[in-house]
Amino acid sequence: MRNYVFSFFFLLILVSAGCTQKKETPPRQPNILFAIADDASWKHFGAYGCDWVKTPAFDRVAGSGILFTNAYTPNAKCAPSRACILTGRNSWQLEEACNHSPHFPAKFKTYAEALGENGYFVGSVAKGWAPGDPGEINGKKRELTGPKFDEYTTTPPTNAINKNDYARNFEAFLEAKPDEKPFCFWYGSTEPHRAYEFESGINKGGKNTREIDEVPAFWPDVDTVRKDLLDYAFEIEYFDSHLQKMIEKLEEAGELENTIIVVTADNGMPFPRIKGQVYEYSNHLPLAIMWPNGIKNPGRVVDDFVNFIDFAPTYFEVAGINPEQAGMQAISGNSLTDIFYSEKEGKVNPDRNFVLVGKERHDVGRPNDEGYPVRGILTDGFLYLHNFKPDRWPLGNPETGYLNCDGSPTKTYLLDTRRKKGVMEYWQLNFGKRVEEELYNITEDPFCMNNLAKDENYSEVKTRLEDEMKQKLTQQNDPRILGNGDIFDNYEYSGAVKNYYNRYISGENVPAGWVNKTDYDSDLLEK
Numbered sequence: 328m329r330n331y332v333f334s335f336f337f338l339l340i341l342v343s344a345g346c347t348q349k350k351e352t353p354p355r356q357p358n359i360l361f362a363i364a365d366d367a368s369w370k371h372f373g374a375y376g377c378d379w380v381k382t383p384a385f386d387r388v389a390g391s392g393i394l395f396t397n398a399y400t401p402n403a404k405c406a407p408s409r410a411c412i413l414t415g416r417n418s419w420q421l422e423e424a425c426n427h428s429p430h431f432p433a434k435f436k437t438y439a440e441a442l443g444e445n446g447y448f449v450g451s452v453a454k455g456w457a458p459g460d461p462g463e464i465n466g467k468k469r470e471l472t473g474p475k476f477d478e479y480t481t482t483p484p485t486n487a488i489n490k491n492d493y494a495r496n497f498e499a500f501l502e503a504k505p506d507e508k509p510f511c512f513w514y515g516s517t518e519p520h521r522a523y524e525f526e527s528g529i530n531k532g533g534k535n536t537r538e539i540d541e542v543p544a545f546w547p548d549v550d551t552v553r554k555d556l557l558d559y560a561f562e563i564e565y566f567d568s569h570l571q572k573m574i575e576k577l578e579e580a581g582e583l584e585n586t587i588i589v590v591t592a593d594n595g596m597p598f599p600r601i602k603g604q605v606y607e608y609s610n611h612l613p614l615a616i617m618w619p620n621g622i623k624n625p626g627r628v629v630d631d632f633v634n635f636i637d638f639a640p641t642y643f644e645v646a647g648i649n650p651e652q653a654g655m656q657a658i659s660g661n662s663l664t665d666i667f668y669s670e671k672e673g674k675v676n677p678d679r680n681f682v683l684v685g686k687e688r689h690d691v692g693r694p695n696d697e698g699y700p701v702r703g704i705l706t707d708g709f710l711y712l713h714n715f716k717p718d719r720w721p722l723g724n725p726e727t728g729y730l731n732c733d734g735s736p737t738k739t740y741l742l743d744t745r746r747k748k749g750v751m752e753y754w755q756l757n758f759g760k761r762v763e764e765e766l767y768n769i770t771e772d773p774f775c776m777n778n779l780a781k782d783e784n785y786s787e788v789k790t791r792l793e794d795e796m797k798q799k800l801t802q803q804n805d806p807r808i809l810g811n812g813d814i815f816d817n818y819e820y821s822g823a824v825k826n827y828y829n830r831y832i833s834g835e836n837v838p839a840g841w842v843n844k845t846d847y848d849s850d851l852l853e854k
Contacts (some may be wrong), residue, residue: 343384356446356509356623356646360573361638363412364566365405365454365520365590366602369398371563379538380560383573385615388590390618392625393666398633399682399705401607403594403602404689408635409456410594413437413471415639415650415658419582419685419702419805423852426698427456427689431471434656439473441647441653447787448798450500451513453491460821475778476500484531486523488565489517494538494572501580509585511642513575519562520644521597521733521841527559527804532564544774545756546737547744550714555736587618588647589638599738599757603689603702603731605712606775607767610684615664621645624670631679632705636660659803676681681706683686683799687733687807687815689843691741691827692723692730697816700729700807704796708770711792716811717763727839729758734843740848754777764789 367564369375373387375396377524396543400408400427402418409422411417414435423429437456443449455472462469478498482494493514493801528534536553546552552579570590577583595601595609602609614633617625635662642660643650661679669675682705699721703712714721732738745754756776764780766789779785800808806815819825830837 333801344403355585355620358509358579359511359642360586360588360729361412361511361513362561362566362570362588362590362803363409364368364590364592364613365515365517365568366594366597367519368601368608368614369561369611371560371596372567372613372615372724374615375613376823378540379534382563382567385590385613385853387574387618388588389615390626392615392622394628395614395616395633395634396628396630397419397682398591398612398614398635399610399613399684400594400635401610401637401682401684402686403604403684404686405454405457405593406459407686408593409434409633413439413456414656415636415660417636417683417805418686418687419660419800419807420659420803424459425687425815426818426820428820428822429818430460431456431460431462431469436654436656437471438642438650438655439471439511440469441650442642442648443473444507445646445653447646448508448510449512450503450510451475451515452493452496452500453489453512456516458822473511476503483736484561484565485527486495486522487522487527488562491517494576495567497573498519498576501576501582510645518566518568519559519597521735523555523558523562523735525736526554527556527602528559528561530553532557532561534560543600543778544829545753546741547739547753548589548759551740551741552737553769555598559598560604584619586615586619587642588617597618597671598721598735599677599732599741602733603686605684605703607705607710607769607773610682610705616667618667620780621664622667623819624672624743627670627672629671629675630667630673631675632682633663633666633679634660634682637663651656662846681795681799683796683803685807687812688818688820690723690730691820691822691838692726692727692825694827694828695816696820696826699803700812700815702800702805702807704792704799705769706792706795707788708734708768709788709792710765710767710769710775711789711796712764712765713793713796714761714765715807717761719760721761722758723759723784725851727831728842728846729848730827730828730839730842732758732846734846739843739845742848744840746848746850752802764793766792802852822826 374386418425451472476496479492479495480490522599542548639661686700699716744750766780767775
């Protein structure tokens with residue numbers, strides 16, 4: 328009898344335990360906070376050893392998560408780079424959205440739209456996907472990064488900095504979020520995009536030009552350039568200060584442990600030969616990710632190649648949502664969870680050993696709004712580039728102000744080295760025409776100064792990288808490789824300055840507010 332009683336009670340315990348387990352609430356899907364600075368190169372954050380830019384929030388994310396040393400955008404310009412982030416596809420797979428200021432194709436749903444339709448509370452502040460026309464759904468403008476939370480403003484430290492109170496608007500987003508829902512938020516600072524208040528880094532940031540340890544070799548090391556760099560640094564620090572407030576708010580709300588925080592920039596710094604180009608400092612970007620509930624062995628530094636198209640598949644995987652069923656076009660990127668769930672530092676996944684880069688039309692400024700098509704590959708310490716139209720001006724025509732390069736003190740100084748001093752070196756490096764093929768040893772030559780494409784000692788390397796690039800782009804149905812690349816020139820530019828070159832040359836006064844009037848080199852007009 329005792330045995331029967333004991334068995335009965337033991338069975339009750341097992342049933343009770345099973346019932347208790349079934350009633351446990353499953354872990355909620357993780358929140359996502361995506362913070363993107365507007366135009367910042369990878370080394371200019373404290374976690375990478377930069378002493379003249381103070382970024383405690385970025386450094387905290389890196390120290391509590393993973394610092395990536397090889398994160399790249401496929402296309403170093405605002406709109407196409409952000410399109411890659413939002414769709415998980417390379418820019419040459421995005422039709423019109425490969426270009427800057429395009430009409431965004433209706434067929435490409437974004438991860439923010441998909442998550443919003445599948446249980447997430449989605450929102451954004453300030454700059455989302457831009458510039459361009461996002462299109463409409465049911466007569467309403469598409470919100471590619473989520474509904475805007477832009478109500479609150481503040482008094483920024485300079486007139487060039489956005490009045491948007493990013494952190495307070497994030498707080499308003501959290502206040503509006505239903506308790507039971509995970510969130511997905513896009514923090515789109517407009518800093519350090521041009522323009523800057525000149526000498527704000529010194530006068531308001533307390534900086535000194537001697538703090539800068541290195542000026543890129545393709546610019547002269549002069550006070551004008553150093554002061555411009557400090558103003559750029561001051562604006563990165565402003566972006567970081569709002570991120571810090573957001574992290575503190577997540578802590579207060581008890582949401583930090585279950586939030587994936589991704590911090591990066593959309594393209595390299597807004598200086599000549601960087602933003603809008605396809606060199607190492609153009610596409611190589613900062614990236615730190617923390618997720619206390621998910622990342623193993625936090626505090627790691629990872630050297631794997633990571634691509635902007637990897638963000639979207641990561642979000643879908645951790646959210647447990649099938650992207651195809653959610654209406655996404657086929658994703659080309661790979662989820663980063665292989666790195667999150669590993670405990671390794673340095674090289675984690677040997678398959679993450681390359682990244683493809685390129686561009687088509689960015690800002691207009693050539694006849695008939697033509698672009699400057701480039702494709703490239705980074706792997707094994709080398710960058711190979713193929714310039715498909717080397718007869719065109721890479722930054723736009725001189726007589727229309729090199730429109731694919733923002734106006735700045737640095738740009739003005741470089742142009743004046745030719746116009747006022749007769750020195751061609753810096754003008755050629757930053758604005759001149761280029762040869763068809765370029766090859767750089769970026770381990771030894773990160774500023775891409777020494778083109779090895781014609782060096783017989785590197786002929787095998789060049790051939791191997793060219794073949795590998797073309798093979799991978801063919802697999803991705805890149806029109807440029809398949810012989811239909813001119814389609815990118817025929818997509819309509821959505822901005823007010825469409826057909827800029829032809830209108831300007833015909834005598835029309837067409838404003839282009841992102842460059843200075845002195846940027847126009849009319850003496851180089853091609854007859």
